[in-house]
Amino acid sequence: MKQRPLGDVILDVQNISLSFGGVKALTDIxxxxxxxxxxxxxxxxxxxxxxxxxxxxxxxxxxxxxxxxRGQTFHHMNSRQVxxxxxxxxxQNLALFKGMSVLDNIMSGRNxxxxxxxxxxxxxxxxxxxxxxxxxxxxxxxxxxxxIQAHRKTPVGQLPYGLQKRxxxxxxxxxxxxxxxxxxxxxxxxVEEKQDMCRFILDINDEFGTTVVLIEHDMGVVMDxxxxxxxxxxxxxxxxxxxxxxxNNPEVISAYLGxxx
Amino acid sequence: xxxxLETLLGGLMAGMLYSLVALGFVLIFKASGVxxxxxxxxxxxxxxxxxxxxxxxxxxxxxxxxxxxxxxxxVMAGVVMFxxxxxxxxxxxxxxxxxxxxTLLMATLGITYFLEGLGQTIFGSDIxxxxxxxPKEPVFVLExxxxxxxxxxxxxxxAAVIAAAxxxxxxxxxxxxxxGRALRAVADDHQAAQSIGIPLNRIWVIVWCVAxxxxxxxxxxxxxxxxxxxxxATVALRALPVVILGGLTSVPGAIIGGxxxxxxxxxxxxxxxxxxxxxxxxxxxxVLALVFLLFRPxxxxxxxxxxxx
Numbered sequence: 285m286k287q288r289p290l291g292d293v294i295l296d297v298q299n300i301s302l303s304f305g306g307v308k309a310l311t312d313i314x315x316x317x318x319x320x321x322x323x324x325x326x327x328x329x330x331x332x333x334x335x336x337x338x339x340x341x342x343x344x345x346x347x348x349x350x351x352x353x354r355g356q357t358f359h360h361m362n363s364r365q366v367x368x369x370x371x372x373x374x375x376q377n378l379a380l381f382k383g384m385s386v387l388d389n390i391m392s393g394r395n396x397x398x399x400x401x402x403x404x405x406x407x408x409x410x411x412x413x414x415x416x417x418x419x420x421x422x423x424x425x426x427x428x429x430x431x432i433q434a435h436r437k438t439p440v441g442q443l444p445y446g447l448q449k450r451x452x453x454x455x456x457x458x459x460x461x462x463x464x465x466x467x468x469x470x471x472x473x474x475v476e477e478k479q480d481m482c483r484f485i486l487d488i489n490d491e492f493g494t495t496v497v498l499i500e501h502d503m504g505v506v507m508d509x510x511x512x513x514x515x516x517x518x519x520x521x522x523x524x525x526x527x528x529x530x531x532n533n534p535e536v537i538s539a540y541l542g543x544x545x
Numbered sequence: 546x547x548x549x550l551e552t553l554l555g556g557l558m559a560g561m562l563y564s565l566v567a568l569g570f571v572l573i574f575k576a577s578g579v580x581x582x583x584x585x586x587x588x589x590x591x592x593x594x595x596x597x598x599x600x601x602x603x604x605x606x607x608x609x610x611x612x613x614x615x616x617x618x619x620v621m622a623g624v625v626m627f628x629x630x631x632x633x634x635x636x637x638x639x640x641x642x643x644x645x646x647x648t649l650l651m652a653t654l655g656i657t658y659f660l661e662g663l664g665q666t667i668f669g670s671d672i673x674x675x676x677x678x679x680p681k682e683p684v685f686v687l688e689x690x691x692x693x694x695x696x697x698x699x700x701x702x703x704a705a706v707i708a709a710a711x712x713x714x715x716x717x718x719x720x721x722x723x724x725g726r727a728l729r730a731v732a733d734d735h736q737a738a739q740s741i742g743i744p745l746n747r748i749w750v751i752v753w754c755v756a757x758x759x760x761x762x763x764x765x766x767x768x769x770x771x772x773x774x775x776x777x778a779t780v781a782l783r784a785l786p787v788v789i790l791g792g793l794t795s796v797p798g799a800i801i802g803g804x805x806x807x808x809x810x811x812x813x814x815x816x817x818x819x820x821x822x823x824x825x826x827x828x829x830x831x832v833l834a835l836v837f838l839l840f841r842p843x844x845x846x847x848x849x850x851x852x853x854x
Contacts, residue, residue, distance in 0.1 A: 382733050406718060
């Protein structure tokens with residue numbers, strides 16, 4: 285079924301605990317992500333899914349625990365470092381550069397890769413121009429892939445929600461990430477948009493071999509596309525395994541459906 | 546006709562100077578979403594630094610060459626503005642990431658008073674002059690077209706050329722370079738910018754440095770026209786209507802807003818003044834800004850404010 289077999293562990297999260305004052309957002313969470321995998325983190329509202337992602341991404345600093353990325357262990361991550369190591373993310377509540385065009389938004393994902401000198405860029409000469417063209421070509425491929433050619437020059441703020449989500453994904457892809465963190469990529473979408481988004485995620489995983497860590501609220505979609513699933517509830521891990529294992533886990537069922545006490 | 550042209554030109558030149566100050570506001574707002582109330586104080590501080598170093602340099606080194614002294618003073622003032630930018634980021638902005646706009650505005654108000662006080666403590670509070678050797682005498686042009694020609698102030702023309710060059714440079718920087726794109730990205734969304742590896746702190750230092758350089762150029766030109774004194778800090782208040790008119794997020798808006806207000810002030814003073822008793826120049830810009838706030842709050846070129854419910 286998959287073109288690429290699952291590889292070694294690329295991201296390993298060990299005993300992460302995070303609290304805000306007295307509120308425990310995450311308690312002793314451990315799981316790992318293997319190369320080329322689609323790994324989902326699911327759970328009811330407020331389960332700590334986004335907090336987990338924000339720890340990996342360096343937005344939050346967990347009080348306990350370590351994160352190992354490609355053999356390097358960190359106690360806490362720093363956003364820039366994470367980006368340089370090849371981790372890109374999208375946002376649950378869109379965080380796009382609203383005043384900029386679709387093209388500029390996605391180009392901004394290449395910022396870290398552009399090396400030429402400021403003066404050369406301004407004058408558009410020599411190596412700077414060649415570099416710009418190379419990056420632009422890559423960005424155009426992403427635009428084609430996400431089927432947003434017609435909106436290239438449109439300011440992102442004017443696009444409908446579903447397309448904004450695609451631009452958000454496009455910007456992350458432009459970083460050529462090894463690991464892509466998706467925070468509720470299908471939230472607020474209609475069925476058709478959800479199907480498109482699923483297709484994109486599967487294609488990214490298949491064609492580029494990108495490892496995907498995805499958070500979803502809705503069980504249905506996730507079970508179809510993920511290789512393995514972590515289930516969180518009230519900041520604790522209550523299940524981890526293949527979709528089938530998770531689906532039949534009594535604790536997961538009760539977290540989602542509620543139990544009679 | 547010649548008189549009308551003279552008035553128009555005078556207005557355009559005055560407008561160019563407003564634009565220069567307005568540009569400082571726009572730059573910082575565009576790149577960090579902060580309305581920098583301290584822009585006027587930065588103009589004063591930069592001008593004071595330059596004026597005093599131009600005076601001190603010949604005293605310290607004995608090199609009595611005005612051009613060299615001015616260049617050294619300009620560079621020194623640039624360095625000082627860089628240090629100021631870095632300190633503002635390190636001591637103030639860094640601690641206010643993701644805070645409300647009002648908090649940041651209050652912080653810049655604090656910076657305003659601090660810079661005004663510090664500037665006068667270090668450099669003294671007399672009136673100093675910056676003399677970059679601009680020709681002061683007005684000349685007559687277009688004498689073949691109009692009888693008597695049109696009176697033009699050379700100093701104004703040079704100032705306008707400098708301002709135009711600065712604007713061109715900034716536009717290229719913002720639109721064509723990766724750093725420019727990063728600046729615009731940070732302005733729109735801090736978190737997203739961080740996620741693609743843009744370091745907020747460095748970007749803020751860059752923006753405040755650029756705004757510092759713009760303040761220096763504005764301070765140099767205003768200072769050589771009016772003398773460097775405390776009242777220079779209030780030119781910022783004259784530039785407020787300009788940013789409201791042009792839009793807080795638009796570099797061309799700052800320029801055109803400045804020109805419109807400069808011309809409007811002069812023309813209304815000269816041609817309407819006699820009927821309403823004069824003094825229009827003082828309030829014209831503010832009334833115009835008020836009208837804009839009522840009917841077009843984003844200004845002529847600003848990004849339209851769309852709020853989804």
